[in-house]
Amino acid sequence: MDLRRLSSFLAVAEEQHFGRAAARLFLSPSALTGHIQQLERELGARLFHRSPVSLTPAGERFARHARSLLDAVHSATDDVAGASQPDVETLRIGIMGHGSAELTPKVIDAFRRARPGIRLALETLTFTEHTSALLSRRVDVAFVRPAVADERIAVDVLSTEQRIIVAPARWELADAPSVRLADVLDLPFVVVPPHTPRPFTDYLYFTEARGGEAPRRSPDHAVTPQEVLTSVSAGRGAGSALSSFARYYPWPGTVSVPVVDAPWEHSVLATRLGDPNPAVRLFRSLATTLAERFPVRP
Structure with missing residues (x-):
């Protein structure tokens, strides 16, 4: 093909x-x-x-x-390129969606300037790769959300943001300046695969607020923001995200509405616990320092 x-x-x-x-x-x-x-x-x-x-x-x-x-082809290309340059150190950076908003490119650029001799390989992560890409050593650091709950993973919180609901523009709630959890818990949510890590599905579906019950399901499945937005714009379901999502994914036919009483959530930099790689330690240090200096705007 x-x-x-x-x-x-x-x-x-x-x-x-x-x-x-x-x-x-x-x-x-x-x-x-x-x-x-x-x-x-x-x-x-x-x-x-x-x-x-x-x-x-x-x-x-x-x-x-x-x-x-395409992801498999890109990964194979990167892997072969790395093998053909065995003396070039590579740091593999996983990014789920838009990562930690404006902080993501700031951290990557700061590392590039601090260690110009290290090759950077960027890897797009799906919703199902909350931890698996790190644990399988496909990436060395990962910008994901929400915070990872795994004893094998170290987490640095980079942003804490308000939650939003992403809904079809034709739905009635899309005209509201804000909504409450009670307004969104019965909406049909775009479905993620069964092997999606539990912390991500709990975050996506506001599981704690619904008492552990499963959400209503839309007809569509998704593993990327683009797939969610395609379904939402067609009026087939809703999604949820952090507030910065609305800045990065303006999408025709969709509206992002703040959920005022939902607990705010984190975007984080995840790494393997105790990773001795000096490049990983430097990347973490730069990320946390920049997060303090340049907080993601609400």
């Missing part, structure tokens, strides 16, 4: 617009459309509704596989 077609497919899925996706990939609109048509012929299924642009049920299923395939 042509990787260029996969990249084109994911760009259209995320942008929900063929023109913007083509500009993002530096392709002509006709070339990108050709990629999608070729992919649809190869799969024998229509992947997008064309007006307005949205994923079909087959497209929603394929999006999960396409992202995993």
